[in-house]
Amino acid sequence: MLIANRGEIALRVARTCREMGVPCVAVHSTADAGAPFVAFADEAVCVGPPPSRRSYLYMPSLIEAARRHGADAVHPGYGFLSEDADFARVCAENGITFIGPAPEVMERVGDKARVRGLMAEAGLPVLPGSAGPVTSLAEAERIAAATTGYPVVVKAAAGGGGRGIAVAGSPAELRDAYRETVALARALFGNGDVYLERYVPGARHVEVQILCDGHGGAVHLGERDCSLQRRNQKLVEEAPAPGLSDGQRAELGRHAVRGALSVGYTGAGTMEFLLAPDGAATFMEINARIQVEHPVTEMITGLDLVREQIRIAAGEALGYTQHDVRLDGAAVECRINAEDPGAEFRPTPGRLDRLDLPGGPGIRVDAGFVAGGTVPPYYDSLIAKLVAWGGTREQAIARAERALAETVVDGPGMRTTIPLLRRLLGHPVFADGRHTTGFVNDLLAGGL
Known part of the structure; x- marks a missing residue:
């Protein structure tokens, strides 16, 4: 399998490949030559210089790498070409399995303007x-x-x-x-x-993880709350979403599965909803890929979502139904980015002289770097995802707070989101589950 991505998600996919006994090939730009995901893979190939358009987004180099190394499949991770129907089509034309939905389905759901109409036809509520x-x-x-x-x-x-x-x-x-x-x-x-x-003021961002095989099988794996955002980009995610009734959770799950099946979806995907202050949920969009925040769902279900993606792409049936899905406890994910929250989240790339990552009960860290490495200025600023599981939401938050306090990231000019993450987790509004998509902006503006 060729992994057409970089950083923590490339390493994440490679780990599952290792467990499944599937040899994997890492592609990398010259800027990522010394990255951990490159060293971990069975084989590695440089596909170009640092700019994404000349490396991770350059399809001819990726296809050539896959063919030269005998890759049967390509896992696109998230970002880059993960939702590019043309890339999926080119893979198919070269006899390579693209791990994701079919190109025509990706085109259908990728047009966020038109997919609203498709979901309305399927019976989902839309704004x-x-x-x-x-x-x-x-x-x-x-x-x-x-x-x-x-x-x-x-x-x-x-x-x-x-x-x-x-x-x-x-x-x-x-x-x-x-x-x-x-x-x-x-x-x-x-x-x-x-x-x-x-526009719905005071809304929450809630998404539902789905899995659909090519045999008509489909399940949802519960919902995640992703309302803690800066500049419409997520900082903290958790599962399950706090404060929902059993009826609301069941309804969101039914909407997600119905919508996915209506467009012939296969693989792992996310159905995103807005939850209004009165509790009404409306469809927003479909993400036709694995999400950055997928570990929180893995922590409460015990499923390896990357493994499920690979199984589905290989033509296997899910082998379980909605009745078999069990959710256990709660999980919180914090994105540790090389950014300065005090300077409008300006990226602070550079050398990592020190990177001390936490451990202990219920803690998982998906990191893309090690001490001595360098966060390049060319890509996303994500250093690591810190995920905490607990038997209750309160325990998961407490573990996340403890783990953030253990984490040390240091280097010349390096700033991270850790201080802000600790402030968010310790805020009474978050503790009570009353946060909305505007909470972070209001907090930083001094409104809370």
């Missing part, structure tokens, strides 16, 4: 908004006036990772938000399509 991409500012203004009202959110149809999203509270703000989001979408995704949705 008022545009029926598809909005082609002009005048159309956006008409939809806002007649359908969504204000505030309204403008989103990139091909967006991901929390990028390409702007909220407008008035027609004047909509004009700026529309133009800026279209320009940003073109620059980031090569696609300037945007769509509109009603």
